[in-house]
Amino acid sequence: MKAVQFTEHGGTEVIEYGDFPDPEPERDEVLVDVKAGALNHLDVWTRRGLPGITLDMPHIPGSDGAGEVVDVGDDVTRFEPGDRVALSAGVSCGKCEFCRHGEHSMCVNYHIIGEHVRGVHSELAAVPEDNLLSVPEGVSWETAAAAPLVFQTAWRMLITRADVTSGERVLVLGASGGVGHAAVQIADYAGATVYATGSSEAKLEHARELGADHVIDYEAEDFASQIREMTGGRGVDVVVDHIGKATWQDSLRSLAKGGRIVTCGATTGGQPETDINRIFWNQLSVIGSTMASLGEADDVMELVWDGTFEPAIREVLPMSETARAHEMLENREGFGKVVVKPDSEL
Numbered sequence: 001m002k003a004v005q006f007t008e009h010g011g012t013e014v015i016e017y018g019d020f021p022d023p024e025p026e027r028d029e030v031l032v033d034v035k036a037g038a039l040n041h042l043d044v045w046t047r048r049g050l051p052g053i054t055l056d057m058p059h060i061p062g063s064d065g066a067g068e069v070v071d072v073g074d075d076v077t078r079f080e081p082g083d084r085v086a087l088s089a090g091v092s093c094g095k096c097e098f099c100r101h102g103e104h105s106m107c108v109n110y111h112i113i114g115e116h117v118r119g120v121h122s123e124l125a126a127v128p129e130d131n132l133l134s135v136p137e138g139v140s141w142e143t144a145a146a147a148p149l150v151f152q153t154a155w156r157m158l159i160t161r162a163d164v165t166s167g168e169r170v171l172v173l174g175a176s177g178g179v180g181h182a183a184v185q186i187a188d189y190a191g192a193t194v195y196a197t198g199s200s201e202a203k204l205e206h207a208r209e210l211g212a213d214h215v216i217d218y219e220a221e222d223f224a225s226q227i228r229e230m231t232g233g234r235g236v237d238v239v240v241d242h243i244g245k246a247t248w249q250d251s252l253r254s255l256a257k258g259g260r261i262v263t264c265g266a267t268t269g270g271q272p273e274t275d276i277n278r279i280f281w282n283q284l285s286v287i288g289s290t291m292a293s294l295g296e297a298d299d300v301m302e303l304v305w306d307g308t309f310e311p312a313i314r315e316v317l318p319m320s321e322t323a324r325a326h327e328m329l330e331n332r333e334g335f336g337k338v339v340v341k342p343d344s345e346l
């Protein structure tokens with residue numbers, strides 16, 4: 001088969017699209033004929049190399065993908081050849097104290113397909129049965145590939161961890177990115193008044209279409225001051241921050257008394273200056289969130305399949321142009337998700 005792969009960490013030049021031995025499904029695995037995959041910022045980190053993670057090279061990236069079942073291992077019960085499936089990339093043990101409480105993304109052995117082990121940006125992929133979602137007829141391969149990782153991440157952040165309720169004010173930073181544009185839709189669905197930041201008029205218009213009530217161009221104006229002005233000096237109840245170092249202080253400044261900041265990542269760096277005085281005096285909560293439990297993934301994907309939520313597709317590229325896809329993420333070009341398809345599918 002053909003697969004996106006790299007044999008060493010580095011810049012986009014390490015990415016190749018070439019031959020790789022066909023995978024054989026293990027007893028609990030399903031062999032999928034991949035129709036489409038989608039990129040996440042995670043793919044950029046994995047390509048550059050993450051401390052503490054040693055990959056089995058060559059590494060095949062890809063934590064989002066969808067396709068058709070072609071073969072199943074002996075122990076597989078939920079799927080058969082011909083079924084339409086999408087990947088849900090988080091792997092949990094099912095046995096530890098956190099798994100037993102249904103907190104799969106807190107699993108002590110938690111890992112992510114595509115980040116810690118080989119991913120699915122290839123013509124064929126062997127995936128554990130537990131990591132596959134059924135995709136209804138009528139849902140495009142692009143949607144099925146683009147939605148799972150970011151929608152489950154944003155769902156857990158907003159609904160479970162930050163517990164956003166109707167009438168609250170929620171600020172979503174970086175609304176043009178994968179998690180950001182999912183968070184805008186979910187906050188709107190929860191009945192919140194949604195504030196969104198972006199870096200161009202076109203991106204902000206797109207954020208409005210997805211449910212943002214107020215938008216801020218963070219390159220033209222300081223978003224924390226804007227939020228103060230827009231809320232009559234009060235601030236927002238929740239800030240969704242996956243930017244990290246570049247925005248952290250202003251995110252804290254944007255919060256009302258008793259506000260919550262929820263983070264699932266730090267694309268600009270994970271060690272910002274912080275303001276403990278502001279945190280205790282204003283009684284703020286700092287909340288971390290990673291991926292989602294199996295049940296949360298089911299809940300949010302139902303709402304993707306029925307069209308309540310929709311991943312925006314910024315570009316569809318052949319897998320042989322994956323390096324270009326990385327550049328689009330690194331340069332923050334466009335709005336929504338970059339989809340890649342095996343060259344043979346185009």
Ligand SMILES: [Zn+2]
Pocket residue numbers: 092093094095096097098099100106107108109
């Ligand atoms: Zn576990």
